[in-house]
Amino acid sequence: MPKRVDHEERRRQIAQALVAVAARQGLHAVGMREVAAEAGVSVRLVQYYFASKDRLFFYAYRYLGEQLGLRIQARVRAAGSRPGPREVLEATLFEGLPDDEASRNMHIVYTAYATLALTDPSMAGHAFVEGPDVLENHLVGQLRAAQDAGEVPGDLDAAAEVAGLLAISAGLGTSVLVGQRDAAAAKRVVTYHLDRIFGPRSG
Amino acid sequence: MPKRVDHEERRRQIAQALVAVAARQGLHAVGMREVAAEAGVSVRLVQYYFASKDRLFFYAYRYLGEQLGLRIQARVRAAGSRPGPREVLEATLFEGLPDDEASRNMHIVYTAYATLALTDPSMAGHAFVEGPDVLENHLVGQLRAAQDAGEVPGDLDAAAEVAGLLAISAGLGTSVLVGQRDAAAAKRVVTYHLDRIFGPRSG
């Protein structure tokens, strides 16, 4: 057997290069050559691990979604060993507000993918529906649990509140991306709305 | 003097063709040839009225923003001869939720422009900051007026509430675009949050 390489590892490396290039020049302006250069490999090699550009783009999309999910999980874990509903919600919502260059880059590219899915049939469909749906249902469960525990008024519409919060995070996230406000201001708005539901923090 | 044509009118016609093509295939896949074909003119003519593709794109972006502004105004006027703060807010927020094909197409393209502005330096900057900023400030003024009139609790943070509402509209709007929910469901969520501030409708 000749030289063996971990294909999955190589694919991740190339996908990461794609994200870097896309964050810099926009997803629409990403070409095989730029990705190859960024990854430090030849164009042919990118083609070797991804049969076509479409495949490469789709793989990078899944890779990016996975990374964002991991970042949310890391944030939840950082909130303590036994995070309550508010901590889970806050971790999720804050992750939508890019506050450093790494998260900013990821969100720029993720947003570009979402936009692409609006018109490109090969990317459309379940891609941007299933993921957000399970996340939203999960958070609704968290909020209902908080209601059952008496931490949150029972007359709130948990589904409407969670839908609103997630939309706030997404909407404020893009407003941060375009430079309308900074991440700190966006966090204050999200905290205000969490306080509105859970009552003021630690108070 | 030879044949005279209203240049501005022609530009609008071509910009509209661009929007139609972009809504169908995505802004990234819009070429001069497709725009020309959609507008029923030759490629060279598009170049005649817009010196370059960049200029064409920028013009179409401003045209689209203007059209969206007009749609909001039309909604506000449709709310009655003397619309109160809630009516103004509702008209603005509902406009972010595409419910027919025309508004869906406009929002698809507008979203694509916002994404483009994240990476393209020729489009970035004030473009997506000034417009939303003046809108937001205007709505904060509306909400503060409602507070002064006693229609809304004075202890609410008007700025945070408006920022949240606008983000909700934008976030839910994209969730409608990707097909996560339909416009009716999104409207219910927005109405829930307006009721939370203003109290139940007509009650």
Add this chain to the structure above:
DNA sequence: GAGTTTATTCCACAACCGTATCATGATGTC
């Protein structure tokens, strides 16, 4: 009606893109 200016078209060019072909280096087995 000749002439000038505007509006419009056809066509070609240079650059770029994704992809395919062919060749080469590397590394394990027998």
Add this chain to the structure above:
DNA sequence: GACATCATGATACGGTTGTGGAATAAACTC
């Protein structure tokens, strides 16, 4: 150490793109 196989590289090709040049049609003035 020969061979098979995987990994990688250099390069060429067909197609598409934005753009510019040259020419034609139309309409108004004098």
